[in-house]
Amino acid sequence: MSDNSILLLDPYKSLLSTYRRILEGQNYVVETAVNLDEAFQKCASKQYTVFITEYLSPFEDICRVIQWLKSRSPETYIIMVTHADIDKTTYEALFDIGLDDLIFKPYPAEKILVHIRKGLRQRDLILKKQEVEKQSLLDPIATQIQKPIFSPTYFRKCLRQELKRARRHQHTLSLLLIRMPEEVTTGERFERFCQELARLVRTYTREEDMVGRENGNFGILLPETDQAGSEAVLKRLTRLIRNEESFRSDEAMRPYAETLSFQTFTYPETFLIPESLMSVLEEINKEYSRN
Structure with missing residues (x-):
């Protein structure tokens, strides 16, 4: 989004x-x-900081x-200006x-300048909140390898939603777990080993698959x-990890790759998930029992 970019919508060019x-x-x-079609086309190709619109008819079109726009860009501040007499029902519907x-x-x-400044402050708060949420859903290792690896909390949330x-x-x-060697065993190589493993796993799994940290x-x-x-995924990943050159060529990391252990759990066939994740399954079972 361009800083301080504003889109004005009004049918009267003199007012614009x-x-x-x-x-x-x-x-x-x-x-x-000058019309909704033109505004829609511009918003589809660019995000604006503030959108200022006249109250236009038909009402259903301006509402759409x-x-x-709000679903596409929640941080865009939308101001309506009008001399129309808006009833309570319409007023509530707009907001x-x-x-x-x-x-x-x-x-x-x-x-109008005061209201725009108010909108900019609100936009900044929304963007900060989005950044905090982004940081909370990603594990620190994601920043290091520049690939999405979810934090333990968010990974549990994903498991709950997918179940x-x-x-x-x-x-x-299906849930696939890769159990890591103990950190005390890997010593100073632990962080590098985790990064390389995370990069490998994220590279060779589907885009729709969710990779995250779980109890270490x-x-x-x-x-x-x-x-x-x-x-099949487990076998492919096992082979790729065992044959990964960065592991094979490093005498310290090669044994760690060779001693990784793997487990798979499939719902509804054999979904006996680890104890650390059982609380997720219990929460869902409680929800279904209440319903």
Whole structure:
């Protein structure tokens, strides 16, 4: 998203020109649209910091654009300006679908600038929250190898979601665990070994498979994969790890690769998952028993 980029939507070009002069005078980057189709096309190709729109009819169309924009870019601050007499039901509906701010005409130029600054502060808070959430769902090793490896907490959350989905749609789900050597055994090579192993696992699993840390080990969730499929994945990964040049050429790491242990669990066939993950299964069983 471009910093301080604003999209103005108004059918009157004279008003757009006035808005543009005011906002560009405050060093905002301003683009304009005269109808919903033009605004939609611009939002589809670029993300804006603030979207300012007139209250346009038909009401259903402006609602669809606001809802679509908010789902696509939650941090975009959406302001509606109007002189229309908006009833309570319409007012509530606009905010329910994602409108952030509503300004009634007439108003001085300073007022729109105050509301834009408010929107920028809200955008910054949302972006910070998103960054915190991103950091909490990824294990530190993900930053080191530049590949998505989920944290233990988020990996359990993924397991819970995938189990519920498998139950609901009667699909299979497999969990593959790679049990690591004890850190005390690997010594100073432990971190490097973990990084190389994580990179290898993430590279040779499907995009839809979820790789994460679990009680010091690595876990791989394989959606819609039966026991035969999970065993095939296990054999392939075992072979790749054993033959990985970075492990074979390092006298310290080669024994660690050779002593890794693997387990597979498939729902609903043999889903006797490790004790460290049993709480996830118990939570789901409680939910289903209540229903």
